[in-house]
Each structure stands twice: as structure tokens, then as C-alpha cells.
Amino acid sequence: MLLVEQIIKIWSKYSTVFLDGLTGTLWISAVTVFFGTLLGMMWALVQLSKVRPLTTIYGWYVGLIRGTPILLQLYFFWLWLPKALPLELSNTQCVIVALVVNSSAYVAEVIRAGIQAVDFGQTEAAKSLGLSNRNMMCYVILPQAVKNILPALCNEFISMIKQTSLASVFFVSELTTSFKTVQSITFLAIPPLIISGMIYLVVITFLSKMVNLFEGRLRVSD
Amino acid sequence: MTKDAKAILQVVDLHKQFKDLEVLRGITEEVREGEVVSIIGPSGSGKSTFLRCLNLLERPTSGQVYFQGVEITDKKIDIDRHRQKIGMVFQHFNVFPHLTVLQNITLAPTLERKIPKEEAKDRALALLEQVGLVDKQNEYPRKLSGGQKQRLAIVRALAMEPEVMLFDEPTSALDPEMVKDVLGVIKDLALSGMTIVNVTHEMGFARELSDRVLFMDEGVIAEQGSPREIFGNPQNSRTIDFLSKVL
Ligand SMILES: Nc1ncnc2c1ncn2[C@@H]1O[C@H](COP(=O)(O)OP(=O)(O)OP(=O)(O)O)[C@@H](O)[C@H]1O
Ligand SMILES: [Mg+2]
Secondary structure (H helix, E strand, O other): OHHHHHHHHHHHHHHHHHHHHHHHHHHHHHHHHHHHHHHHHHHHHHHHOOOHHHHHHHHHHHHHHHOOOHHHHHHHHHHHHHHHOOOOOOHHHHHHHHHHHHHHHHHHHHHHHHHHOOOHHHHHHHHHOOOOHHHHHHHHHHHHHHHHHHHHHHHHHHHHHHHHHHHHHHOOOOHHHHHHHHHHHHOOOHHHHHHHHHHHHHHHHHHHHHHHHHHHHHHHOO | OOOOOOEEEEEEEEEEEEOOEEEEEEEEEEEEOOOEEEEEOOOOOOHHHHHHHHOOOOOOOEEEEEEOOEEOOOOOOOHHHHHOOEEEEOOOOOOOOOOOHHHHHHHHHHHHOOOOHHHHHHHHHHHHHHOOOHHHOOOOHHHOOHHHHHHHHHHHHHOOOOOEEEEEOOOOOOOHHHHHHHHHHHHHHHHOOOEEEEEOOOHHHHHHHOOEEEEEEOOEEEEEEOHHHHHHOOOOHHHHHHHHHHO
16 A cells, blocks of 8 residues: 555655656657658658669668667767757757657658558559559549558657657656656655556557547548 | 551560560550450460550560550650550459549549549539449449449540550459449440450450450460451360350
8 A cells, every 4th residue: 555655645746747747758759750750751752762772772771770779879869969060959859859760760661551552453543544653642642541651650659659768868858757857856766657657558548549549530431 | 666557556576574474475466446356365364464565554575565656665755645545444443442433533634634623524424424323423432333333443534535445354353233234334335436455254245346356375366356256166276275164
């Protein structure tokens, strides 16, 4: 019972720390996925262009991002960005850049897979009607691919919420950092850890349910 | 280089290879204006591949394809412009599921031929009228039966006012009771003077409607002639063998 009491006590005293942390987590995730999607779309275009050197570079990029731990990528940008740019960069900014780069590779793959999942017969029908490649993409393939891509993008947002906990290594204000903050004030580790964990769980479960509903909607209209 | 203009489609020494599988092994043939040509033959003999080479959905490994005297296998040519004049209907319909029946038909004419929306719509409605689908104009394809989807696919192609129509087994994915409707539409089209190349398993249809029947086997046209010749008095042993199995 002691643990429950401790949890309740800590929550009543430090709830703002956790809620601020949650806010941090959510906006970092949102910003990251937003810019990650923009960058990811550009990569997807590069890949779709089928221009040889570009698609090779795309392959390396995706391979590198997906083939190395995200924590290492965070360290890299944290160490390298302040040196490379003549700007004062906060830890948060470095972390966001790293997460955007990471996310873009996954988003690019999501878009590519979403496009490839559209029945090849659609491409053939569009071509046989004499549609240009551009019109075929814009009016036939992409509108159908969006149904595959949107839910996957939402899932990317959800998984980003979990990834941002790595930012606590750099004391960026987010939910895992909140746990560390409260721990250092109260000298209790497990209760604040459980509180952070439960907030993650609630938020992620809720968002996953929403995505499932949304996916169901999209499928009905098919 | 231009060739005989009376022939709408001509192919010269057409070869197609997938990896180390030689699917078309030298086909020279032509389709003349207004002609209805049926292509029959065993499964895997290359009928679909041949048909798809005619509008370059499949790029031949070697050989030329001429459409209205212009070599469309020429890499420099704008193939989209020529494809607009070559309608194609697929075994699995390939209608656009995210567009309504009407939008399916008007998409290509408005985008590629810059026909005003209203005009495109009027013409689409006239076409739907001919195939008995006017009441479905605002439905999405998922609400249509197979036969209705295929009729939609046919008028979608016709909306581009093609000079020739290619059919690849248009009825073989249909339930038997729907075959007749679709064949009826194709028959009307043939009687209206449209040039048609029809890959088919419907021997009755091929016999009744074709001006010429091509029998394909192992990547070549093994025998060809009028329906009467092919069905009544086949010469090639493989034609005889094939017909004995399907008739
Ligand atoms: N894209 C492809 N890649 C590799 N092989 C292919 C491809 N398309 C067709 N083939 C092969 O080419 C051969 C001829 O195929 P095609 O579809 O032209 O035959 P078909 O005469 O239309 O047969 P069916 O009556 O079954 O439709 C087959 O062995 C097939 O497996
Ligand atoms: Mg076939």
C-alpha cells in the first residue's frame, strides 16, 4: 500500500511537472512528425523519380537511419550541429533536428509502401487511357495511397511519443525528464517512474484507439 | 518512317523476353481499320503479352509497333498521346475505386483532352445510356457488379474516342450470368465499325463476330484465318489439338 500512497502523494504535489512534461512530449512529437513528414515526402519524391543517383542516395539514407540506434543519432546531432551551424542551439533544438531526420526516413518508407500497395492494375488502366505520369499520380494513385499512408503516419506519431523519451538523456523538457526531475527532488524513483509510465500508457492507448477508428472509417469508404 | 495507313496497327518481328523466358518469338502482323480480330490460344502462349505490347504497356525487347503509320516503339515519341487513341479493357476491370462512375469516365477526357467538364459529363451520360448504367452515374464502383464494372471500364475507354479497342479476356472474371451483357456491349461496338483486337476464351463469340482469328501458341501466331477456316478447317496440328479441348 505504501507505493500507492507515495504515488498519490507525489502526483498531488508534482502533477504540474508531469503535465508540463507531457506537453513537452506531445509538442516535440507533433513538430517532429510534421517536419519529418515534409522531409519524408521530399525523399519519397526522390525515390519515385527513379533517377539513378538520387534513388541510390535515398537507399543509403534510409539504410543509415534505420540501421543505427536512434540514441546514437541524437548524440550525433547534439555534438555536431552546434559546431556545424553558427547558431546558439538549445538541446531541444538539436534533439528535434535529429528526430526529424530520423522520422523522415520512416515516413518516406511509409509513403513508398503506401503507393506500392495500390493495385498495379490502376497504373495500367491510367496509362492505357493516356494519362501522363503526373496526372496518373495526382488523380489515380495518390488518392488511393493516402488511405494506406494516413493511418501509418498516425502510428509514426504514436511511436514518436515513445521515441522522445530518449530526449531525457539531454534533459529536454518532456515526460521522461519529468520523472528524473521529481526523482531528484523526492529521492524516490519508482513512484514517479510509474506515474510517467501511466501517462504514456493512457495517451498512447487513447491515440491508438483513435487511429484504429480512423482506419476503420477509411476502409468502409473503400 | 511511315507504313500503310489503312492498317491501324502493325507489328514487325516482335520479340518479348522476361528474364530468360522468351514469351513472344517474332510476330509480324497487322490490324486493318474496322477489323475485328480475335486472338485465341492456350494459357501462357503470350496472348496478353502481345496485346499489351500494342499500346506499350509492355515494352517489346525488339521489333516495332506502328499505330496509324507512326512507330510508337520509337523512344522519342510521346506515348501518352497515342495511348489516348488506343482503348484497353482488362480482365479485372481496373476501374478507379475512389471515383464515381461518372468521374471514372470523365477523368481522362477532361485532364488529357481538355474537354470542358459539362461537355465531358454529357458525353459520359450518353455512353452510360448505351450500356444501361445511367442510374449508377453517382455510385462508386464498389456498389457495382462485375458485369457493371466491366461495362463501365469499356465506356471509360470509349470516352477517349479511341481508334481501336483492345480487350484482354473481358469476360473471364465474370459470373456466367453477367457475361452476356458485356459481350452484348462488345458486339454493338463491333457492329458500329470499331476496330477491335479481342483476346478471348469465348469461342462462340470469336466465331460469330470476328473477321479474322489468330491462334497463338508458344509465342508465335501458329495459324490464322477467317473464323470459318480456323474453326471449320484448321490446318495446324496444335490448332486442332487446342480446339478439340475447348470446343
Ligand atoms: N511481367 C512478367 N514477368 C515475367 N513473366 C511474365 C510476365 N508477364 C507474363 N509472363 C509470362 O509470360 C508467359 C505468357 O504470359 P501471357 O500472360 O502473355 O499469356 P496468355 O496467353 O495471356 O495466358 P492466359 O490465357 O493464361 O491469360 C507466361 O509464362 C507468363 O508467366
Ligand atoms: Mg492472358
